[in-house]
Amino acid sequence: xxxxxxxxxxxxxxxxxxxxxxxxxxxxxxxxxxxxxxxxxxxxxxxxxxxxxxxxxxxxxxxxxxxxxxxxxxxxxxxxxxxxxxxxxxxxxxxxxxxxxxxxxxxxxxxxxxxxxxxxxxxx
Amino acid sequence: xxxxxxxxxxxxxxxxxxxxxxxxxxxxxxxxxxxxxxxxxxxxxxxxxxxxxxxxxxxxxxxxxxxxxxxxxxxxxxxxxxxxxxxxxxxxxxxxxxxxxxxxxxxxxxxxxxxxxxxxxxxxxxxxxxxxxxxxxxxxxxxxxxxxxxxxxxxxxxxxxxxxxxxxxxxxxxxxxxxxxxxxxxxxxxxxxxxxxxxxxxxxxxxxxxxxxxxxxxxxxxxxxxxxxxxxxxxxxxxxxxxxxxxxxxxxxxxxxxxxxxxxxxxxxxxxxxxxxxxxxxxxxxxxxxxxxxxxxxxxxxxxxxxxxxxxxxxxxxxxxxxxxxxxxxxxxxxxxxxxxxxxxxxxxxx
Numbered sequence: 001x002x003x004x005x006x007x008x009x010x011x012x013x014x015x016x017x018x019x020x021x022x023x024x025x026x027x028x029x030x031x032x033x034x035x036x037x038x039x040x041x042x043x044x045x046x047x048x049x050x051x052x053x054x055x056x057x058x059x060x061x062x063x064x065x066x067x068x069x070x071x072x073x074x075x076x077x078x079x080x081x082x083x084x085x086x087x088x089x090x091x092x093x094x095x096x097x098x099x100x101x102x103x104x105x106x107x108x109x110x111x112x113x114x115x116x117x118x119x120x121x122x123x124x
Numbered sequence: 125x126x127x128x129x130x131x132x133x134x135x136x137x138x139x140x141x142x143x144x145x146x147x148x149x150x151x152x153x154x155x156x157x158x159x160x161x162x163x164x165x166x167x168x169x170x171x172x173x174x175x176x177x178x179x180x181x182x183x184x185x186x187x188x189x190x191x192x193x194x195x196x197x198x199x200x201x202x203x204x205x206x207x208x209x210x211x212x213x214x215x216x217x218x219x220x221x222x223x224x225x226x227x228x229x230x231x232x233x234x235x236x237x238x239x240x241x242x243x244x245x246x247x248x249x250x251x252x253x254x255x256x257x258x259x260x261x262x263x264x265x266x267x268x269x270x271x272x273x274x275x276x277x278x279x280x281x282x283x284x285x286x287x288x289x290x291x292x293x294x295x296x297x298x299x300x301x302x303x304x305x306x307x308x309x310x311x312x313x314x315x316x317x318x319x320x321x322x323x324x325x326x327x328x329x330x331x332x333x334x335x336x337x338x339x340x341x342x343x344x345x346x347x348x349x350x351x352x353x354x355x356x357x358x359x360x361x362x363x364x365x366x367x368x369x370x371x372x373x374x375x376x377x378x379x380x381x382x383x384x385x386x387x388x389x390x391x392x393x394x395x396x397x398x399x400x401x402x403x404x405x406x407x408x409x410x411x412x413x414x415x416x417x418x419x420x421x422x423x424x425x426x427x428x429x430x431x432x433x434x435x436x437x438x439x440x441x442x443x444x445x446x447x448x449x450x451x452x453x454x455x456x457x458x459x460x461x462x463x464x465x466x467x468x469x470x471x472x473x474x475x
Contacts, residue, residue, distance in 0.1 A: 012266065018273040055262070085265035087309065088258055089320055107265035107302045110276050 003028050004122060007047040009038035009064065010083075011056045015106070022111045027118075035059025039067055046075055049122055051114075052100075054084035054091065062098060069099040079121035083114060190218060195225045199232060206236050210243070250316055257312040264305050272298045311443045314450070321367060321450060325360035325475055328400055331369060332356055332391050339376050347385030350376075353392035358400040362475040367447050371455070374440040375404040375468045382466070383408035398474050399453070405467040411459040419457070420445050448472070 006023070009032040010016045016031055023029045030045060032038035034056045042050065042064075050068070054061035061082065069076055079101040084091070087105040095103055101121050104114060195217040205211040215229050275295045283291060313319040336352045343350035379389040387407040394401045411419060420441050445455045453472040459465070 012270070014270045015273065018270070018277055021277055085262050085269060086258075087261065087265070087306065089313070105265070105306075106269040107272065108306065111273050112276070 004048040005030065005045060006049045006051060006118065007032060007038065007041055007045065008051045009033075009035065009056065009061065010051070010053050012053075018111065019114075022115060026115070033057075035061065035064045038064050042068060042075075042078075047078065049118060050078060050080045051083050051118065052080055054082060054086045054095070062094060065095065065098045065100060081114075081117060081121055083109075191221050192225065194218075195221050195229070199225075199229060203232065206239075210240070212236050212240060254312050254316055254318070257308060261305050261309045265302065268298060268302050268305070272302065307443075314443055314446050319450075321364040323362050323364055326363040326365050326368060327360055328358045328393055328402060328472070329356045331365070331372065332393055332402065335369070335372050335376055336391060338373070339380065342377070343380050343389065346380050346383065348380050348383045349388040350380065351388065351390050353390055356391070356393035358393050358395045359474050361400050361451075361472045363451055363472060364447075368451070368470075368472070371444040371447050371470060372402060372404075374444050375455075375470065378440060379404050379406035379408060379466070379468070382406065387464075395474065400472050400474055402470040402472070403467055404470075405465070407465050410464050410466055411457070416459065420455075444470075 003026065005028045007030045008016070008019060008023075010019065011033050020029060020031070030041050030047060032041050036059045038050070038052070038056075039059065041047075050064075052061045052064060061084065065080055065082075068078065068080065080099070081102040081104065082095045082100045083104045083106055085106045087108070092103050102117050104117060195215070198215050198217065202213060202215045205213065212233075215232070217225060217229065272295070275291055275298060279288070279291050279295065310319065332352055333356075336350060339350055376389065376391070383389055383406045389404065389406045389408075392403045392405070394403070441455070448455045448470055451472055453470065455468060455470050457466055457468045459467075
């Protein structure tokens with residue numbers, strides 16, 4: 001079975017490596033270091049899912065979310081899972097209102113949990 | 125006072141006239157008739173004077189009322205509006221109002237302005253504090269995430285038994301730290317009144333049964349017998365299930381931690397007069413008399429804490445009571461005067 005392509009927007013290199021470790025073999029993974037890069041990679045590769053951090057230099061996760069959900073094509077509904085250390089209810093609510101598929105507070109979840117939620121969002 | 129003065133004058137005049145009349149009558153029989161007329165005349169004059177003075181008094185009262193009472197009433201109303209709703213409106217008074225009244229209004233305006241400024245300052249401090257806490261939480265979580273995930277990756281590799289137990293310990297502690305950060309965030313929100321409760325009907329008996337199951341292992345570790353009193357039933361309460369569960373967990377955990385091995389912790393549920401009472405009764409070390417007034421204070425910890433192991437962060441009861449009160453309920457406790465045992469009661473209004 002061919003592996004799906006997921007895009008991970010995560011600016012912390014340590015966390016990126018740890019995720020890469022886990023995703024290896026499960027998914028084809030693309031990494032973006034900031035929001036602008038995430039949008040560019042999304043446009044170019046049309047991934048099956050976007051795992052999105054909120055606090056990133058330049059264009060932040062909220063802006064990325066808004067931009068993608070505002071698209072006019074079928075890629076506007078690609079599952080977007082917020083994985084951030086912002087955990088306040090107001091952040092969660094804002095992300096939900098902007099159309100996030102799921103929301104995970106990084107520190108409160110294991111990588112296994114994140115993998116499980118990605119699988120769920122992909123309907124696997 | 126003017127009325128009293130008038131009466132005094134009136135009676136003096138009356139007495140003088142009567143005295144004079146008697147004297148005339150005793151000396152001159154003829155003159156007595158005349159003196160009677162003079163007497164009546166004097167009385168008539170006094171009555172006219174009385175009417176005049178009365179009118180003058182009424183006018184003075186009216187002016188005093190206009191210049192003093194009406195402005196005072198307005199000042200009172202303005203103070204009420206400010207105290208109740210924080211409304212600051214100019215107070216209008218007649219131009220002839222006494223200087224003292226105007227000064228009072230001026231001082232009140234100054235005072236209310238400074239109260240308003242102090243409130244604005246407090247709000248700003250609260251905002252900065254809450255911003256600081258959410259930023260700090262984010263700053264703490266980022267490295268904690270790396271620690272947790274790295275430990276998770278490490279535990280997925282082949283490890284010796286010693287290494288595995290070290291990794292497990294480190295994992296457990298890093299999870300504790302994450303939980304503390306979350307609690308701090310929740311507390312700052314609850315304390316600032318910004319926490320958004322998700323109110324829904326809650327079955328307290330089921331909540332207690334679940335809590336019992338959750339805490340049996342911890343109770344076992346401490347050699348404490350944990351039980352649910354029979355007959356626990358109550359109509360549903362309107363509550364935020366997650367938060368009330370957190371409150372109950374805190375009470376149960378405290379009870380277990382402060383109860384020496386061999387003791388017991390009993391949960392019970394009762395309803396009276398539209399209020400559900402969840403009780404957590406322990407046979408623990410009790411609460412020192414000097415500590416009783418402080419246990420609901422922030423960061424307070426009992427002076428008789430059993431050991432380092434029973435250390436909490438001192439935030440539990442403080443925030444638990446706040447949550448109970450946000451639900452229209454409260455938390456109270458009863459401790460034995462001499463000897464062991466404490467009962468904490470969480471009271472929640474029945475929906």
